[in-house]
Amino acid sequence: RQVELLAPHISRSALTFSIALGVGLFVAVSFLRLILKLSYKWTMVVLYLLLTLLAIFADNFFLGIAFDAGGATTGPLTVPFILALGIGVAGVRKSETSEEDSFGFVGVSAIGPVAAVLVMGIVSRLSGNDPAASVVEGQVDAVYKFSQVFVETLLEVLQAIGPLALILIIFQLTILRQKRRQVIRMFEGLLYATIGLVLFLVGVNGAFMPVGSQIGALIGGSAQNWVLIPLGVFLGGVVVLAEPAVWVLTDQVKEVTGGAVKKSFILIFFSIGIALAVGLAMIRVIFRIHLAYFLIPGYLIALLLAFRSPPLFTTIAFDSGTVASGPMSSSFLLAFTLGASAASGGNPFTDAFGVVALIAMTPLISLQVLGLIYDRKKVIQKKGKEKRSTT
Incomplete structure (x- = not known):
């Protein structure tokens, strides 16, 4: 929706189809990794090297959109479904690594949309088109009537849930054959999900997005635009707690680990990571720094940590990055950044798009750091027990 408002020449249906295809293909890749018993950390290294190659050849205009797409597509509908699939498959295998195998599916799936949009960028570059030439000037501050937003959102939610409902019906008739009560x-769950998503997204699209854009424009256009940085840090730390998928992930972690990994610790490190991400995004807006200068070192650190952090925390971290960048981040925080960029005279596509990508990146680091702390704590406790037993 935000891309369409700023660049009407980019087909919304083509973008949506490409992203959906990317998610589908990489969900299959995540299951293939589990079947072939491939190392999660090495799988992610190979996939991110693939993204790097695609980014080199893609049009720079699509870079921020692509990495934002990876975070924005894994929202309150996709995350619970993919998480449940992963936990189910890992539970059936019953291997020694089933605990860490339960997570990581969302992290792999989120690479698909990035790759798909980067391929669009490569096609655009080869065709010789200049996508920046038809960008609409101004900010994303369109205010719609709630009735208009409601109808559009209802159709979008039905379009999203419809295929899922159809798949469940086919499985019920052929494989599951559950009892009538089940x-x-x-x-009933699908109905509640539909109603909840419609109400949530109507509020997000009808209020949060225009308000976020207006606040960003007001501060970004002022002489004291440095205020964007501390405000971004505060908003990042708070808004993540409003993401529905964050609570789904923390509940799943608690269930799989039997409460060994505390929910409060995950939320604290989540908030720290997202606060840092939005602060960095505001620095990008003010000083107009290229997104690659943040993503390349950030993902290098995350991938290096994957070889030191406990495997369970690595898979949780890569899931958490995409979980944190849900509808609140991709509407309010992105609109806030777009408004600030437009008001300060920047290019929204090169200076503002990418905030969701940063939000998806920083939890990879913060939660793996939590894993190192957790691992260190276990070692200290073990040594303490051994010392007490000898005395």
């Missing part, structure tokens, strides 16, 4: 409960 089927009724399943469709």
Whole structure:
């Protein structure tokens, strides 16, 4: 929606289809990794090297959109479904690594949309088109009537849930054959999900997005635009707690680990990571720094930490990055950044798009650091027990 407002020449349906295809293909890759028993950390290294190659050849205009797409597409509908699939498959295998194998599916799946949009960028570059030439000047501050937003959102949610409902019906008729009570409960869940998503997204699209843009424009256009940095840090730390998928992930972590990994610790490190991400995004807006200067060292640190952090925390971290960048981040925080960029005279596509990418990146680092702390704490406790037993 935000890309369409700023660049009407980019087909919304083509972008949506490409992203959906990317998610589907990489969900399959995540299952293939589990079946072939491939190392998660090495899988991610190879996939991010692939993204790097695609980014080199893609049009720079699509870079921020691509990495934002990876975070924005894994929202409150996708995350619970993919997490549940992963936990189910890992549980059936019952291997020694089933605990860490339960996570990581969302992290792999999120690479698909990035790759898909980067391929669009390569096609655009080869065709000789200049996508920046038809960018609409100004900010994303369009205010719609709630009735208009409601109808559009309802159609979008039905379009998203419809295929899922169809797949569940096919599985019920062919494989599952659950009892009538379970089927009724399943469709009740789909109904609640539909109503909840419609109400949530109407509020997000009808209020949060225009308000975020206006606040960003007001501060970004002022002489004291440095205020964007501390305000961004504060908003990042708070808004992440409003992401529905964050709570789904923390509940799943608590369930799989039997409470060994505390929910409060994950939320604290989540907030620290997102606060840092939005602060960096505001620095980008003010000083107009290229997104690559943040993403390349950030992902290098994350991938290096993957070889030191406990495997469970690595898979949780790569899932958490995409979980944190849900509808609140991709609407309010992105609109806030776009408004600030436009008001300060910057180019929204090169200076503002990428905030969701940073939000998706920083939890990879912060939660793996939590894993190192957790691992160190276990070692100290073990040594303490051994010392007490000898005395």
